[in-house]
Amino acid sequence: MxxxxxxxxxxxxxxxxxxxxxxxxxxxxxxxxxxxxxxxxxxxxxxxxxxxxxxxxxxxxxxxxxxxxxxGTDEEKAIKALNMVEEAMEKYGAWKSVVFSDPLIHVVIGQTGGWIKVCRLTEKDYVWWAKDFRERYRILLRYPDENREIPERLPGYADLENRRNGLPESKPVMIGFGVQKEAIHVEGRQEKAISGSARRIP
Structure with missing residues (x-):
């Protein structure tokens, strides 16, 4: 919701x-x-x-x-971000590509193997990954970098299959955007308001 x-x-x-x-x-x-x-x-x-x-x-x-x-504190922010990821994993899984309103989530998931890999973690591995997520997220908060590259989306299985078959990417699931937040899908790209001037990777 x-x-x-x-x-x-x-x-x-x-x-x-x-x-x-x-x-x-x-x-x-x-x-x-x-x-x-x-x-x-x-x-x-x-x-x-x-x-x-x-x-x-x-x-x-x-x-x-x-x-x-x-x-809140950096730890509270990290926990809030992790909760958003967990909810998306439970609701959408690895099949759909996702776009989070918080760009730091994209950075951390990109650093730790990508959306598909994270969704396939075993329960034991996920415990360690969640701890790593919070630590990485806190570091990103403390040391912001306007030149940091941020993945535009976190691709799921569907988009990987589309790429292999030369098909256009599907519209990703938008997560964490409020009902009044505008998120427009244009020619396979997400145009949305994100703080900072970090470069985006298509």
Missing amino acids: ERRLISRDRLGEMLMGTYTVYRETLSKPILEIWWKLLQGKSQEDVERSFGIYLNSHTRLPVPADIIGLIE
Whole structure:
């Protein structure tokens, strides 16, 4: 199930309530700043983070406070990414090609043998792979590289067969993109918003 992204109206309602609690006035310019920084976040994450903040702080939050709660620590981010991979493996397996909203997942899976190999790991091997995934993911977070090559998609069996037979690649499964996130498949390529200016491998 795809996550629902926070809407401008819903964010405005939450901020109006929050500012009222702290006896402050929410202006349109301030709302616009919040919206620019939080658009693209899931509604569930934003609501949860505001709840956590209001239960533990006595000052008015700034965007960095909420973003920090949403994104969590590097380990939390790695676990969240791994959970996304596990769900995709269970739902789609090695047959379908996949595109994750998080480009670092592509990097780690590419480094560890590719989508098909990962999906075929035994239960014992997967335990070690999952640990390796988290470690690699944390390193990528700590040492970002704008020139790092990121696979555009993680090919499954279907696309490998298509390539062998000279057929066009099939449309991949988009994973982790919210219902409001636009992901357009054009001539076998995925055009999507990904942070950074890393080069893409077709």
